[in-house]
Amino acid sequence: MTDDPGRPVVILKPAPHGSRRIFTEAAFRALHERFTVVDLEADDSPEAFDRALPDAFAIVGQPDLPRERLARAPRLRALLNVEGNFYPNVDYETCYEQGVHVLGCGPAYAQAVAEYSLGLALDLARGISREDRAFRAGRERYVADGNGDAILLRNADVGLVGFGNLGRALRTVLTGFAPVIRVYDPWLPDGALREHGVVPAGLGEVLARSTFLFVLATVTDESRHLLDAEHLAMVPPGARIILVSRAPVVDHDALVAGVAEGRFLAAVDVWPDEPVPAGHPARGLEGMVLSAHRAGGIPAAFLEIGEMVLDDLTLMARGLPPARMQVAARELVGRYRNRPVDGPG
């Protein structure tokens, strides 16, 4: 074996991404220069993986890691999840016990999702896609005629359900609008929210006072259908609802009904069943902006994952803590109920 025995061993198994998607050429080259890379992208055999485990310093990806497998990886210092969700195929408790950093790539998507969310909100505020469609159909309305329900975001009442990476990134892109941002996040104390310049509030208050409501919460047993019909009835008439995190947080039937009845407008990026059935009623709603799970997965976000992976591997190899990926909280990593993005319904 010609590899430098001093270079730490990194197992590369970055599904669902190919390495090409998350690493620039320069990053991929740097990765190979700094580490002994065991590239299992194209090799799905458990044998190859098991063979690499005893020497592994880090694993890039999210392969099955039950307790017994982790037991065979005494040198493992980090598991770098590049998919965005933590699935139960890893024994996280054992990772923490063995001193393995469990790292997530959520921050890489945050900017993309925040910008997209703001784009959706401005579309709902001003009817951009609706009037574009009308224009193509020869029904465009000039100047004020199509602006009857147009509103400003400046100084508006904005509500956020959830304040993790996405919420913080969204708060930043909203800076120039000087909104009042009320946040409901049961995992964060009021003081933590105030440090970010947002107003802590109960879910009811966030719903009842938001002209723009962004749903950014992750899925847990507690947050499933958090926004049901009863809750959706609390938003002010004419509110704009932007759903970009996870479909199960909202009762979609109630959401579709509210838009159909003209009680509020909504932009929806995540759906209970993807692909969405052909005859789904949302496809014909004028008051909805339709989006096919597109908020985060853009080229810049994927490449950001690769940069983060390379940066944190490099830091850890120097004996320093990771600084770019998200350190998964031991208390939370087992509670997420997000499904794989590409998985079946």
Next chain:
Amino acid sequence: MTDDPGRPVVILKPAPHGSRRIFTEAAFRALHERFTVVDLEADDSPEAFDRALPDAFAIVGQPDLPRERLARAPRLRALLNVEGNFYPNVDYETCYEQGVHVLGCGPAYAQAVAEYSLGLALDLARGISREDRAFRAGRERYVADGNGDAILLRNADVGLVGFGNLGRALRTVLTGFAPVIRVYDPWLPDGALREHGVVPAGLGEVLARSTFLFVLATVTDESRHLLDAEHLAMVPPGARIILVSRAPVVDHDALVAGVAEGRFLAAVDVWPDEPVPAGHPARGLEGMVLSAHRAGGIPAAFLEIGEMVLDDLTLMARGLPPARMQVAARELVGRYRNRPVDGPG
């Protein structure tokens, strides 16, 4: 006559708006409490107008005011234009000689235009309306599949052609994106631009280096077709062009051609002929966001005009200078070539 002789006389002739559009009820009431209002909204006779002129302290609107008419208005202190453009039906030089403030309502539209421009830019960045259309047609592409050309605005190279009210408002809403903003504005020295945190640049540099190009210039003899085919050829491949100010600043045929050829994407709010002819090729372009002169004329902007009018009339009646409307520059007021928004093509 029952009116308080001490209250200044204000002639109200706010076409093309009705008073209802620009004044809230409270503002309209306050206007009548503080001033003797000669309401000519429904009275188009020159006689009524001429009768009111000798006592007039201010005129809200933009009626014909040649030199001889101004000569009959010795008490006139202000002409408050509520349409947004200065037309040559007023002898502005005489206004300045007589000490009449010429005020424009441009600032009232700036926030609406800025937010709309950002909305268009994010649509172009992420394909929001394009993919919404696809979704309705049952052709939606999930996750990364429709994101091939998606880009971030964060830290992007942004170019502005023109830096008046619109440019400043746009700069503010862009704050949270930390872009590099290059500005071409031949009416402003570099120092004035730097004070606003933007980078002064020549037109060629702005065009060649902007991933997002916002065209915000007003029309003068100099700026007509400022962006012709040759200039449009300078923008980087894949650039996003947002045209929200005045149609004549750009060669529309060249713009449409560039989008059709896939050299750049564009969002267009102003058109050489409005309404746009039925068979206009832009109506079928996938790479264009189509908008029917909708950027500024929203309810909140109209009501802002009324607030500004009331505030400035009140200040001037107290012997103070206006503080909210834009004081028209004597040097520029005669150079604008904008046409009435609702006028013929």
Next chain:
Amino acid sequence: MTDDPGRPVVILKPAPHGSRRIFTEAAFRALHERFTVVDLEADDSPEAFDRALPDAFAIVGQPDLPRERLARAPRLRALLNVEGNFYPNVDYETCYEQGVHVLGCGPAYAQAVAEYSLGLALDLARGISREDRAFRAGRERYVADGNGDAILLRNADVGLVGFGNLGRALRTVLTGFAPVIRVYDPWLPDGALREHGVVPAGLGEVLARSTFLFVLATVTDESRHLLDAEHLAMVPPGARIILVSRAPVVDHDALVAGVAEGRFLAAVDVWPDEPVPAGHPARGLEGMVLSAHRAGGIPAAFLEIGEMVLDDLTLMARGLPPARMQVAARELVGRYRNRPVDGPG
């Protein structure tokens, strides 16, 4: 005469500054290249001035300009005041009638004053100069011992009396502290203040609710001793008062008394009599930061004046309006009661 007859004539009489102070070498050279400069800096004879008037396009400085002199300057387009205050030695009404721009250099000082004001506020918040003195005297107190009255500026209640150039610049440097800023300015309507993200308030409310109170008002007949003993009694115990604009706005005896009694702390940059008498009681107050009219007059501000002068002369020579200096409001220019900075008490 060898001068290019096509170049506009600029009379240079920049007292109290020397040209060296306000112009960099490059700016001074550009001034001479673009204009026919009649340099009267060293020539105080009225004859020289009168000789230059008939051809003058602009005057840099503030020489005596009664009506009859202005009558002899038919080509005059601009009076560029480089001292910072408008004195009654100019017939401003005639300037406006003749279409002469009256321009002030206040904006050039605004940043310097804003930064200095914040420096004074932080000194008062944390006892920086007080504890530095103690340290030099061998009486320093470590860690928390000297911090008993130390407070944060972050999220603090900040009050501004006056919101002109200084107030706006101060608001900007305060951005990162996210304070609540209440403003009293009788010349500005609430809407104008809200546009700047500050809260309009009455004088009483500003005084009663401000932990940090910045006095930035200019002097008029109305604002003389605006802050008298009674008003000063309204500030909360332990407030920090920063006086940087004009001495006559505050009753200094009451201010000194309040500090002496420990009711509030204060930083004072302007004084009723300058130089301050040798035995002035303020010289011994521990709760006061003493400053000798130093807030604005720094090298960078002086050179900024020169840049502004050059920029605006250049614009006006091109037929464009000035864009950097402050266009003096006809209604206000005669109301200022500021005295020359270097004048007798």
Next chain:
Amino acid sequence: MTDDPGRPVVILKPAPHGSRRIFTEAAFRALHERFTVVDLEADDSPEAFDRALPDAFAIVGQPDLPRERLARAPRLRALLNVEGNFYPNVDYETCYEQGVHVLGCGPAYAQAVAEYSLGLALDLARGISREDRAFRAGRERYVADGNGDAILLRNADVGLVGFGNLGRALRTVLTGFAPVIRVYDPWLPDGALREHGVVPAGLGEVLARSTFLFVLATVTDESRHLLDAEHLAMVPPGARIILVSRAPVVDHDALVAGVAEGRFLAAVDVWPDEPVPAGHPARGLEGMVLSAHRAGGIPAAFLEIGEMVLDDLTLMARGLPPARMQVAARELVGRYRNRPVDGPG
């Protein structure tokens, strides 16, 4: 025993603080309502501590915790350090192995230090304390006379050595000054710095290009005398150096010499020996602002510690991760060489 057996047991041993200093009355009451508090503030006996250990859910303070003691605390979930530095009297490795969160209160001091640092920088920029001293001595210089070396912070070149809690808080309070901020921090990759809007740079570049240089690094074996005479010689003439983190990072003799020779100005809050010897040459330097370790220890910061402790204990008792205190990095906690603030020289 009357205590609710269901309430988690918290050992309170918050030296060097008293509980009164870090807890408001309301927070202290809430602490006792939510937890069974074993208050050892006044009880220094090891016996009392050892008696409480077996049931302890959390320890507030930094008592000696060798491996054998931790072994007797099987229910321990968190060690909440309220002093600000991590000392080697705790076996941190064992903490991590046992799943004990090691939390620091550094963030509570960050805002206080950032504001103080900016105050010192503005003092150095404008000579506030120097001219205040002169004023008291009857030697004050008016207007421009004492401003010869005064400079602006706006758009200035700012350098930061170290970018932890302090650096991030400082960056925020600098927002309104729009500086260029170059940062040297060997623990952070460039991408992590860029996310914060600062420019990653080598130490040499930071030193050579900074008009304002903030030294914010913590002490490790690597950073001791990081800024020695040679490095200090690299700063531009007239630079302003602000030292607020830890004394050993800088060669103080070289720093004093540089100020004495007029090569740069400096503000110093931390000293190799505290108290500083009576005859220390710094006490007489005009170009230095002297401060006695006062940057962080203000009432608001102490109370913030208590709020953070209460918030995080409450979260952890609910099975959630801490959200306000800093989770100490396993890789770093043993590398700090900071000494107790109140300890001997």
